[in-house]
Amino acid sequence: MELFDKNTKMTALVHSNHLLLPVLNRFGLRLGFQEKTVEEICTEEQIDLNFFLAIVNAYHHHDYSPENELKSISAKLIIDYLRKSHLDFLKVSMPKIEAALDKMVKNRKSNDLKIIQKFYSTYKEEFVEHIQDEEEHAFPYVLALQKAHDQKTNPLPKSLAEYSISDYEKDHGDVDVKLFDLKNLIIKYLKPDYRDQDCNEFLYELFHFERDVQDHARIEDQILVTKVLEIEKELKNA
Ligand SMILES: [Fe+2]
Numbered sequence: 001m002e003l004f005d006k007n008t009k010m011t012a013l014v015h016s017n018h019l020l021l022p023v024l025n026r027f028g029l030r031l032g033f034q035e036k037t038v039e040e041i042c043t044e045e046q047i048d049l050n051f052f053l054a055i056v057n058a059y060h061h062h063d064y065s066p067e068n069e070l071k072s073i074s075a076k077l078i079i080d081y082l083r084k085s086h087l088d089f090l091k092v093s094m095p096k097i098e099a100a101l102d103k104m105v106k107n108r109k110s111n112d113l114k115i116i117q118k119f120y121s122t123y124k125e126e127f128v129e130h131i132q133d134e135e136e137h138a139f140p141y142v143l144a145l146q147k148a149h150d151q152k153t154n155p156l157p158k159s160l161a162e163y164s165i166s167d168y169e170k171d172h173g174d175v176d177v178k179l180f181d182l183k184n185l186i187i188k189y190l191k192p193d194y195r196d197q198d199c200n201e202f203l204y205e206l207f208h209f210e211r212d213v214q215d216h217a218r219i220e221d222q223i224l225v226t227k228v229l230e231i232e233k234e235l236k237n238a
């Protein structure tokens, strides 16, 4: 596996995987990279280099687990990134999916899309609930735990001592399966009176979103949870 490193040209990174573009945006990066390396751009934009590399590599290589980089990355930084992704999902990706679905519905005669609309709205409800749960429970717990760790708080308050990240971070399996089922429903059973471009657009959005969401879940499971478990071990066995 050839990982991106500090000497990789930022332009080359985009050429190797254009799906990284929204990831770069979450770091506040815009195009016009010239011949600059990842390290040069991170220094200029005051981005934590190790964290940036951990994220882009985890996105690009599904088997990559950035254990070494983890130690220097603060939980706050990871959560900031995850929150930006949540916002992206809710404000950019999902409205795009919905606009594509509406277009598809408008241009068709048969009403079998009702099932798809229903399926999508159930999926959305569960997905939004999952995000809210993280924002309201898991993330505040992690931030409080990191603070206690940094300030060497001893003994830990009950609200931290009695819980573990495994109580908060819910399984990602369910939402993944629903999204796959939605795609499958269309690919397998859609009556052929749709406009090709409408249906392709809708499916492209779904495939792209699925990829983004899976990557997000991997960052939560492999980067955040792994790091928090380590902090918990250190604090709770002290
Ligand atoms: Fe999340």
Ligand SMILES: [Fe+2]
Residues within 6 Å of the ligand: 130, 134, 172, 217, 220
């Ligand atoms: Fe999640």
